[in-house]
Amino acid sequence: MMKMLPFFQSPFGIRSGSEGCIDANRPFENTSPSVAEQVPACPEPSADDIWSRDQEKMRERPEAACRASRASSITSNESCISAGDSPEKGNKGIKGMLKSAFKIVKKTKPPSVKQVMDLLGEQKLCDAIQHLFALEKSLSSKSEEGLNTSQKDIESVYEVLKHKVFSTLKDSVLLAKTNPDLLQQAVEALKEQEKEDQNYLSENPPDQNLQFRPRKWKELWMATVKESVEARMKDTSRTPRTENLSAVGQNLLHMGKTMKEDLTVVAKYINKLYPPEFNVFSIYAELYHNYFASQAKKNAESQLEDKDIYLLLSWVHNFYPKDMRKDHALAMELDKVKLGSLLPSSLSKELENKYLDSEEVSVKNSLSRCLDKEIQIWKEDKEPEKLNGHFQSELLGIFVIQSIYSSQKRAEDISKAVGEELSRRLLKELPAFLRSYRDAFEDFKEKSKKHRYYKPILIANINNCWNFRDYTEKYVAEKDDSKADILSTLTDIENSGFDVLLQQLFAQLKPMYKKFTENKWDSSSEIMNEIIKTTSKHISDLQTLKDPFYHAIIEKIHARLVKEYIVRLLKRKVSLKTPAQQQTLAQHISKNAADLEVFCTSNGSQATWLNSALPKLAEIIRLQDLGAIKIEVATLATTYPDIRKRHLEAFLHIKANLSRSELKSILGYLADSTASTQPRAPLFSNINVS
Numbered sequence: 095m096m097k098m099l100p101f102f103q104s105p106f107g108i109r110s111g112s113e114g115c116i117d118a119n120r121p122f123e124n125t126s127p128s129v130a131e132q133v134p135a136c137p138e139p140s141a142d143d144i145w146s147r148d149q150e151k152m153r154e155r156p157e158a159a160c161r162a163s164r165a166s167s168i169t170s171n172e173s174c175i176s177a178g179d180s181p182e183k184g185n186k187g188i189k190g191m192l193k194s195a196f197k198i199v200k201k202t203k204p205p206s207v208k209q210v211m212d213l214l215g216e217q218k219l220c221d222a223i224q225h226l227f228a229l230e231k232s233l234s235s236k237s238e239e240g241l242n243t244s245q246k247d248i249e250s251v252y253e254v255l256k257h258k259v260f261s262t263l264k265d266s267v268l269l270a271k272t273n274p275d276l277l278q279q280a281v282e283a284l285k286e287q288e289k290e291d292q293n294y295l296s297e298n299p300p301d302q303n304l305q306f307r308p309r310k311w312k313e314l315w316m317a318t319v320k321e322s323v324e325a326r327m328k329d330t331s332r333t334p335r336t337e338n339l340s341a342v343g344q345n346l347l348h349m350g351k352t353m354k355e356d357l358t359v360v361a362k363y364i365n366k367l368y369p370p371e372f373n374v375f376s377i378y379a380e381l382y383h384n385y386f387a388s389q390a391k392k393n394a395e396s397q398l399e400d401k402d403i404y405l406l407l408s409w410v411h412n413f414y415p416k417d418m419r420k421d422h423a424l425a426m427e428l429d430k431v432k433l434g435s436l437l438p439s440s441l442s443k444e445l446e447n448k449y450l451d452s453e454e455v456s457v458k459n460s461l462s463r464c465l466d467k468e469i470q471i472w473k474e475d476k477e478p479e480k481l482n483g484h485f486q487s488e489l490l491g492i493f494v495i496q497s498i499y500s501s502q503k504r505a506e507d508i509s510k511a512v513g514e515e516l517s518r519r520l521l522k523e524l525p526a527f528l529r530s531y532r533d534a535f536e537d538f539k540e541k542s543k544k545h546r547y548y549k550p551i552l553i554a555n556i557n558n559c560w561n562f563r564d565y566t567e568k569y570v571a572e573k574d575d576s577k578a579d580i581l582s583t584l585t586d587i588e589n590s591g592f593d594v595l596l597q598q599l600f601a602q603l604k605p606m607y608k609k610f611t612e613n614k615w616d617s618s619s620e621i622m623n624e625i626i627k628t629t630s631k632h633i634s635d636l637q638t639l640k641d642p643f644y645h646a647i648i649e650k651i652h653a654r655l656v657k658e659y660i661v662r663l664l665k666r667k668v669s670l671k672t673p674a675q676q677q678t679l680a681q682h683i684s685k686n687a688a689d690l691e692v693f694c695t696s697n698g699s700q701a702t703w704l705n706s707a708l709p710k711l712a713e714i715i716r717l718q719d720l721g722a723i724k725i726e727v728a729t730l731a732t733t734y735p736d737i738r739k740r741h742l743e744a745f746l747h748i749k750a751n752l753s754r755s756e757l758k759s760i761l762g763y764l765a766d767s768t769a770s771t772q773p774r775a776p777l778f779s780n781i782n783v784s
């Protein structure tokens with residue numbers, strides 16, 4: 095009889111410690127007082143009343159009802175013990191308590207298999223599992239219902255319950271929003287089963303475990319979650335097909351989208367249904383991550399196409415670690431888990447090198463094809479297109495830079511390190527391409543002089559240099575050796591084009607300048623007007639150059655006009671003995687210099703450094719005082735430090751009234767005052783003196 099006492103204390107055989115579904119069921123703690131003294135008396139309800147009350151509460155609110163119905167059932171039965179155990183004659187002490195409890199057991203009928211199945215049919219999973227617990231106890235106690243129920247019957251019902259619980263838990267992500275009450279029922283059933291296992295293990299030695307207990311539903315739950323995760327990650331049909339995306343790319347998109355959306359549901363809805371010790375979010379996150387990582391590794395080790403290598407690297411470095419955290423609630427949970435990268439670092443590095451090698455070759459081939467296409471366009475009998483009034487080739491000027499820039503940006507989108515490495519590689523390709531471009535340009539320049547649109551094509555190619563120059567100035571670091579190489583090659587192309595464009599003009603100007611010395615500067619104004627008129631005609635054809643190149647070529651013209659004038663002054667063709675003659679020549683030079691400055695400035699020349707050369711020479715001719723001449727010579731040498739003694743000696747031939755000692759003194763002064771500073775641009779150094 096004493097061995098049956100625990101069962102009598104709990105008429106349905108439900109163990110203590112099952113808070114959540116049961117909180118009123120406790121064993122007797124003190125055997126001295128009577129049961130009536132411990133629990134207030136109340137009318138004894140029938141079993142049908144108890145089940146009806148439970149089911150009505152469940153319909154009102156599943157979670158609360160689950161707890162309330164079970165609590166009310168137990169409380170009622172305990173109350174019934176106290177009511178049935180009112181002091182009777184002859185029932186005292188332990189013997190009286192046992193007799194009273196035995197009467198209650200007879201009065202309180204355990205649930206039947208049919209009742210449990212009915213509850214399962216109504217999806218009342220939490221009530222069903224509590225009644226199954228009671229059936230298990232009735233079987234071990236050999237009660238009337240236990241005698242009518244076999245372990246096989248109980249296990250059959252357990253299988254139905256288990257199927258319903260775990261099929262519900264498998265669809266947790268879907269049910270969390272569509273049927274949260276059903277999901278909560280399943281979670282409560284899982285929690286109660288786990289508690290029952292723990293209670294059983296605490297009361298029975300491990301070597302006495304029964305075949306059916308512990309049932310280890312938590313382990314089954316983890317396996318179910320894994321199965322659910324893998325099924326959802328494999329089911330690509332749930333993600334709409336994206337056009338132009340490969341099978342690998344579509345699968346990566348599906349897994350990333352599924353993982354992010356599902357973990358958001360877990361973080362916001364599912365996590366709070368479980369107690370902390372289940373580590374629900376951590377388990378879900380690790381399972382999603384492990385599956386995604388295994389598929390990423392499998393892809394990385396296969397023969398991927400270039401575009402798929404890029405996509406996989408984008409997921410590894412960018413989308414996966416960053417986009418997953420755009421939802422604040424999800425980001426907070428992910429930060430606790432520390433999932434790591436989709437790929438091992440060694441495999442990721444190997445994949446990066448494959449991408450970099452492929453991208454480098456791709457850009458190189460693209461630039462080569464572009465240059466070939468450009469050369470074919472030059473051969474066509476067609477004038478280059480104009481953009482904003484400037485000739486240019488959009489194919490070369492825009493496509494090449496865009497190919498390099500877009501390739502760099504795409505690499506940077508993977509990671510900063512990958513972007514920097516590709517930039518370093520492509521910066522070596524750009525100088526090589528530009529050298530090929532320069533060679534092709536030189537070949538056209540020499541072999542196609544009779545081309546109908548020869549000059550417009552030259553201008554278009556000069557204009558193309560601006561795109562490369564602008565890109566280099568903005569995006570290539572000063573310390574990079576490639577920068578100087580690129581800019582030097584561009585300067586070669588530009589100057590080569592300028593030389594051809596100015597060749598005809600300079601050839602026409604040469605005989606005009608000779609007239610100055612031939613006429614000893616008589617009619618110098620008319621000669622200068624002729625020079626300006628001829629130059630103006632050529633300048634009008636140069637306005638299809640882009641502004642930076644137009645200003646550069648005007649500066650070249652300006653420098654050439656000043657230089658040719660100085661050349662005539664150094665020809666030793668004129669020698670004037672009197673101050674009056676020198677005064678007249680100085681006035682002609684000053685007038686010509688002023689006309690030249692106005693013309694060049696009005697046409698866009700920014701070479702103001704040239705404007706003082708002729709006026710200073712004119713002033714030296716005008717001055718007669720030796721000291722004043724020396725001062726003016728010193729000023730000239732400071733402004734134009736490339737002037738040498740041979741230049742000054744040839745120029746002073748005009749002042750025939752200087753003695754040999756005075757000439758020597760002036761030349762000596764120039765030698766003393768000339769600094770070794772290089773001029774900002776050459777003027778006198780380009781003039782040969784015979």
